[in-house]
Amino acid sequence: MTKNLHKGDKVEWKTSQGKTEGKVVKKQTSPTKIKDHEVNASKSDPQYIVESSKTGKRAAHKPEALAKA
Incomplete structure (x- = not known):
């Protein structure tokens, strides 16, 4: 199931x-990089760039790893 998440x-x-x-x-x-981590995103396999509210650090996650809070 694809999640519809927005900025x-x-x-x-x-x-x-x-x-x-x-x-x-x-x-x-x-494809992109976050610090030294390669993000292998594509149109058929997108990832979401998220920012932690606690640390302000950014990371990339696949849609299935995220849940609306």
């Missing part, structure tokens, strides 16, 4: 420290 949506995801909340920054549909 600014509040979401949560699991990390090694537990659940983290933040917001969607954008839908990524092409």
